[in-house]
Amino acid sequence: MKSKKKYIGLIFLIPWMIGTLIFTIYPFISSLIYSFTNYDLISKPKFVGFANYIEMFTTDPDFVRSLKVTIEYTILTVPIQLIFALFLAFILNFKLKGINFFRTAYYVPSILGGNVAVAILWKFLFNKTGLVNQVIQTFGGKPVGWLSSSSNAMFVLVILGVWQFGSAMVIFLSALQQIPTDLYEAARVDGAKKWTIFFKITIPLITPTVFFNLVMQLNNKLQEFNSPYLITNGGPTKSTYLTSLLIYDNAFKNFRMGYACAMSWVLFIIIAVLALALFKSSNRWVYYSDGGQN
Amino acid sequence: MISKVKKILIVATTALALLGLTACGKNSSNSASGDNGKVTIRFSWWGNDDRHKDTLKAIKKFEKKYPNIKVKAEYSGWDGIEQKMATQISGGTEADLMQTNYDWYLNYSPKGDGFVDLNKYKNIIDMSGYSKDILKAGTIDGKLNGIPHGSNTRVVAVNKNILNKYGVKTYPTTWDGWKKVTKTLPKGYYPVEFHTFLDIICYITQKTGKSFLDDNGKINYSQQEIKDGFDWYQDMVDSGVTPSRKWVMDTVGSNSMATTKEFLNGKITGFFDWTAVLNSFSTNLDQVNMTLDIPSFPTTENPKNDGAIEKATMLFSISKHSKHPKEAAKLLNFILNDPDGVKAMGISRGMPVNTKAQKILEKAGEVDATTKKAVEYSNKTNGVLESRYLELSQVSTAYNDVTDRFGVGEINSTQAAKQIITKVNAAVKQFKSKN
Known part of the structure; x- marks a missing residue:
């Protein structure tokens, strides 16, 4: 019966x-093999050893630059996004009338966030004569060239990244709801202030969730593709040319699949190392109320 | 009882899951040969809605004439078509007959054996309406890889109504003349919008009489000549003929200019583009009751030629993996030469270069005003045929990046010229290193 x-x-x-075999394991292994070849999608791949890996760190100015831009994007986006998500989750945790409606309303952007249509909407919003500039002008400001200056273009992408706070928010919300209310009551009886309660009780108890969200978002943002592809196309002057976009261009536009595979592997290793470092550091700052036995 | 229901459920879900997996495999074997001797071929192209409609109409007519051949159409817009082709060709699953771009042969058929040699089907495809020069655009190492549908010339097109409204009745024939036009137009109106390095190339071509790249991807211009080109472009920005690169990035970005507000309200009064795409501009202008017009290509002092660069467009190729190349050749001949096919295809791909097809279309009254003007313009403009390398992805990325850097003020014209040469050379060298 058991068997x-x-x-x-x-x-x-x-x-x-x-599904995993075909769409994950197979591409995973074949991309590693191709990364040591000059595969161009059309002719037979030839083994070239570490030439691809050497090229991206020596003669190709784009790769290291794209890594820098990607890390800049991630560092700007993830903390703001998580703080914003936590802030909203905190507010949505209050017992107010119609709170369920607001919870849904604030979650909607994360369903749409990675969507192509939203990226295109973003492009229109930050157009020279788009809504954002119109608002600035009604308040007497000068229209801003959002997509023609490097820092502004990065800002537009970061804002879109932050706007996709919904999934992190929902996870924070469920964590907040699991905090036992007697802890709060005890603190209040002892005369603790609101801020003290937040930093001494709430934050420590949700560190596992902070940790989870941090790893997930870091992983997502380092691989961000849709928004630079659709909004800035890597421009102006490659200032938003994130690594995923560079990989895509090399694979399908320049017909350098082997080189693109090698770059994906370097990106993969970077993400893996970062995640590992986070896991190592988690002993010091993540607090499991059950003693971390799981 | 419950376990029985469970079992049925398990079998059903497994069956469903497996069905989904086999579906993709089944499809491809089915399309190769149909039932009762009927042959199915696939035809792929890219384009806008009008082109899809016309091509589908032509396919219907073809199927009526050859009832034993069925044509499966695969069509989409330009976005993503290159990636789709790359994956299809690498997997050997490309359509039997396909519309290709002239630079693709560098990747797909560097030695001319990536597609069927169409010379083999001369008895099926009538090529009498094509000049030798035109067929050369599709020939690699003596093998005819593709037959071009049209030719494309760089053109300056303008909004007639806006110019007339502000008193410009006859168009200037020189760039200096356009500079004067900026003084009669209100502030914020630009008579000729530039958006790529190709527009700078046109000027250098006029001055030197040479194309930017030769057939092997070598740069024909000196650094000084390219620097002059950038200086001239800056002059056009400063005098208000064209908006600055920054303005274009913010306003048009990666959208099609034909749909931007600034074009439709006439602030972009004129622009640079290819003759084959003018139709989408004129149709959009028609909707706001304005007319697109084509002045003669502006000249500089002592031009060596008219400067408008040319390229072959939309070649038709037959897959070397095709099981029915003869049927594909029949379809190709039908859309290029058969009166029914030519009329159905219309001018959604621009005017064909095939003189036979031109006559058929003119007789049928299928040629609209803008296309007529574009053809007249191309005929009287003495341009320079550009190399396939011009639009190779690596190469165009290289020169567009430098142009952007210059446009936003990161580098000056001397640095820009230097970078154009080193970056384009590096891109070509990298491309050639694999062959």
Whole structure:
């Protein structure tokens, strides 16, 4: 009877396993192999050793530059996004009338956030005569060239990245709701101020969630593709040319699939190392109320 | 009882999951050969809605004439078509007949054997309406990889109504003349909008009589000549003929200029582009009751030629993996030469270069005013045929990046000229290193 149950479970897993094999494991391994070749999608790949890896750090000015830009984008986006998400989750945790409506309303952007249509909407908003500039002008300001200056273009992308705070917010919200209310009551009885309660009780108890959100968002933002592709196309003068976009251009526009695979692997290693470092550091600042036994 | 229901559920879900997986495999084998001797071929192209409609109409006519051939159409816009082709060709699943761009042959067919040699089907495809020069654009190492549908010339087009409204009745024939026009137009109106390095190339071509790149991707211009080009461009910005690069980035960005507000309200009074895309501009202007006009290409002092650069456009190629190349050749001949096919295809790809097709279209009254003007313009303009390397992705990225840097003021014209040479050379060298 027991073995039969096992077998049933496996059957349920088959679709997932086939999907993973074809769409994750196979590309994972083949991209590693291709990264050591000069594969161009059309002719047979030739083995070139570490030439691709050497090229991206020596003769190609774009790769290191794109890494810098990607890290800049991530450093700007992730903290603001998480603070904003936590702030909103905190407010939406109050017991107010119609709070469920607001919870849904604030979650909607994250469903749309990575969407192509929103990126295009963003392009219109920050156009020379777009809504943002119109608002600035009604208050007597001068229209800003959002997409023609490097720092402004980066700002536009960061704002879109921050705007996708919904999923982090929902996770924060559920964490906030799990904090036992007796802790708050005890603190209040002891005469603790609101801010003290927030920093001494709330924050420590949700550090596991902060940690989870941080890893997830870091991972997402380092691979950001849609917004630079659709809004700035990497410009002006490659100031928003994120690594994913560079990889895409090399693979499908310049027909350098081998080189693109090598770059993806370097990006993968960077993300893996960062995640590992975060996990290592988590012992020091993440607090599990059950003692971290899981 | 419950376990029975469970079992049925499990079998059903598994079956469904497997069905989804096999669906993609089945499709491709089915399309190669249909039932009862009927042959199915695939035809792929890119374009706007009007082109899709016309091409589908032509396919219907073709299927009527050849009832044993079925044509499966695969069409989309330009965005993403290059990536789609790259994946299809690398997997050997490209359509039997396809519309290609002239620079693609560098990647897909560097030695001329990436596509079927169309010379083999001379008995099916009538090429009498094509000059040798035109067919050369599709020939690599003596093998005819593609037959061009049209030719494309760089053109300056203007909004007739706005210019007339502000008193410009006859168009200037020189760049200095356009500078004077800026004084009669109100502030914020630009008579000729520049948006790429190609527009600077036109000026240098006029002065030197040479194309930017030769057939092997070598730069024909000296650094000084390129520097002059950038200086001239800056002069055009300073005198208000064209808006600055920054303005263009903020206003047009990566959108099509034909749909921007500034073009439709006439602030971009004129612009640089290719003759083959003028139709989408004129249709949009028609909707706001204005007319697109084509003045003669402006000249500089002592021009060596008219300067408008030319390229072949929309070549038709047959896949070397095709199981039915003869049927594909029949379809190609039908859309290029058969009166029914030519009329159905219309001018949604611009005017064909095939003289036979031109006659058919003129007789049928299919040629609209803008296309007529564009053809007249191309005929009387003595341009220079550009190299395939001009629009190779690596190369165009290189010169566009330098032009942007110059446009936003990061570098001066001397540095720009130097960078154009080193970056374009590096791109060509990198491209050639793999072959």
